[in-house]
Amino acid sequence: MPVIHINLDKRSYSIIVGNKILRDLGNLLSDFNLSSKAVIITNPRVGRLYLKPIKESLLNKGFDVSAIIIPDGEKSKNYRQLIEIYRNLISARLDRRSLIIGLGGGVIGDISGFAAATFMRGIPYVQVPTSLLAQVDSSIGGKTAINLGGIKNIIGSFYQPKLVYTDISSLRTLPREELYNGLAEVIKYGVIKDERFFQYLEKNIEKVLELDTLCLEKIVFRCAQIKAEIVEEDEREEGIRAILNYGHTLGHCFETITKFRYRHGQAISLGMIYISEIAQRLGILEKKDAERQKRLLQRGHLPVSLRKSFNPEEILTILEMDKKRRGGRQRFILPRKIGEVIIKEDIPRELIKEALLS
Numbered sequence: 003m004p005v006i007h008i009n010l011d012k013r014s015y016s017i018i019v020g021n022k023i024l025r026d027l028g029n030l031l032s033d034f035n036l037s038s039k040a041v042i043i044t045n046p047r048v049g050r051l052y053l054k055p056i057k058e059s060l061l062n063k064g065f066d067v068s069a070i071i072i073p074d075g076e077k078s079k080n081y082r083q084l085i086e087i088y089r090n091l092i093s094a095r096l097d098r099r100s101l102i103i104g105l106g107g108g109v110i111g112d113i114s115g116f117a118a119a120t121f122m123r124g125i126p127y128v129q130v131p132t133s134l135l136a137q138v139d140s141s142i143g144g145k146t147a148i149n150l151g152g153i154k155n156i157i158g159s160f161y162q163p164k165l166v167y168t169d170i171s172s173l174r175t176l177p178r179e180e181l182y183n184g185l186a187e188v189i190k191y192g193v194i195k196d197e198r199f200f201q202y203l204e205k206n207i208e209k210v211l212e213l214d215t216l217c218l219e220k221i222v223f224r225c226a227q228i229k230a231e232i233v234e235e236d237e238r239e240e241g242i243r244a245i246l247n248y249g250h251t252l253g254h255c256f257e258t259i260t261k262f263r264y265r266h267g268q269a270i271s272l273g274m275i276y277i278s279e280i281a282q283r284l285g286i287l288e289k290k291d292a293e294r295q296k297r298l299l300q301r302g303h304l305p306v307s308l309r310k311s312f313n314p315e316e317i318l319t320i321l322e323m324d325k326k327r328r329g330g331r332q333r334f335i336l337p338r339k340i341g342e343v344i345i346k347e348d349i350p351r352e353l354i355k356e357a358l359l360s
């Protein structure tokens with residue numbers, strides 16, 4: 003099975019990518035010095051589909067397994083749900099060597115990771131990501147979080163899992179919208195780091211959309227590998243890890259201004275389009291590269307122009323609020339060509355405005 007090792011001293015771990023591998027998870031847990039208790043955290047939708055094989059695979063290895071099912075969706079990533087999880091962990095009598103398994107998309111990964119990071123000051127956890135976004139992005143790198151007071155991921159910690167266990171066959175049950183959502187991040191990796199991978203996507207995007215097994219395995223593996231390399235270099239986002247936020251600075255504004263009517267991937271797609279417009283105006287990026295990116299996003303069913311016209315001043319206000327929250331620093335990730343980005347701190351307000359109006 004294809005494996006990626008992410009080297010972070012004592013916090014190192016593997017990312018395994020395979021097809022139809024859920025039933026084998028139990029076999030891999032013997033390396034982690036665990037006690038016999040394990041708790042799987044999931045939601046009703048994913049649980050119905052994938053809880054049984056995982057549970058059975060752990061039972062077969064002698065684990066005492068229970069499940070915590072939390073409601074589906076971003077609205078569950080809150081402290082009430084977290085407290086509920088803690089209560090369940092206490093009832094299940096977990097100890098410090100017990101295991102938490104997060105089975106689901108990014109929401110489940112983030113909240114179960116945070117629960118694992120904080121319960122008894124940190125117990126082992128394994129991520130089993132089931133959405134494309136979670137497989138290529140949120141399950142890797144140890145960012146865990148919940149939302150509070152309408153602010154996304156404001157409470158959280160860096161806490162690495164013991165293992166990321168990715169079964170691409172779970173993508174077969176993923177709603178199409180969620181597939182497109184994850185594709186925005188997939189395309190992002192090509193633009194920030196790997197022109198050959200971008201070319202591969204240009205050649206094979208239809209196959210990806212048809213859920214061709216080899217293609218899915220290849221793209222999930224390559225994205226996970228790119229993310230792992232970046233996280234290895236900069237675990238706590240003090241420098242280079244920021245390039246993963248390509249398309250996200252403006253993307254977050256589009257999410258905010260539409261009150262999250264754009265899905266994350268759609269907002270990121272637009273963020274990539276408009277930051278590329280800015281990069282062209284700064285003379286950093288050639289038009290032909292911006293066009294290549296646009297075509298690929300379109301083929302991935304992602305939006306490339308804002309649905310309705312917004313007042314750019316409103317977007318700039320959101321940007322400025324965001325900047326304040328970040329202690330007066332705002333980093334933009336600008337593409338130089340397909341496969342390479344640069345980090346730039348301040349971009350003139352007028353230039354952003356012109357680009358948004360283009």
Ligand SMILES: NC(=O)c1ccc[n+]([C@@H]2O[C@H](COP(=O)([O-])OP(=O)(O)OC[C@H]3O[C@@H](n4cnc5c(N)ncnc54)[C@H](O)[C@@H]3O)[C@@H](O)[C@H]2O)c1
Pocket residue numbers: 045047048051074075076079106107108109110112132133134135136139140141142143144145146154155172173174175176177180183
């Ligand atoms: N920790 C990080 O580094 C990081 C990075 C990016 C995003 N995130 C977080 O991830 C979250 C978004 O993740 P997401 O897009 O996976 O959303 P999600 O977890 O809400 O999943 C999307 C939907 O797909 C369903 N689903 C997931 N897998 C399925 C499957 N195999 N079959 C059928 N349905 C399935 C879910 O139940 C949900 O309804 C956000 O909260 C975001 O903040 C975290």
Ligand SMILES: [Zn+2]
Pocket residue numbers: 187250266270
């Ligand atoms: Zn993202």
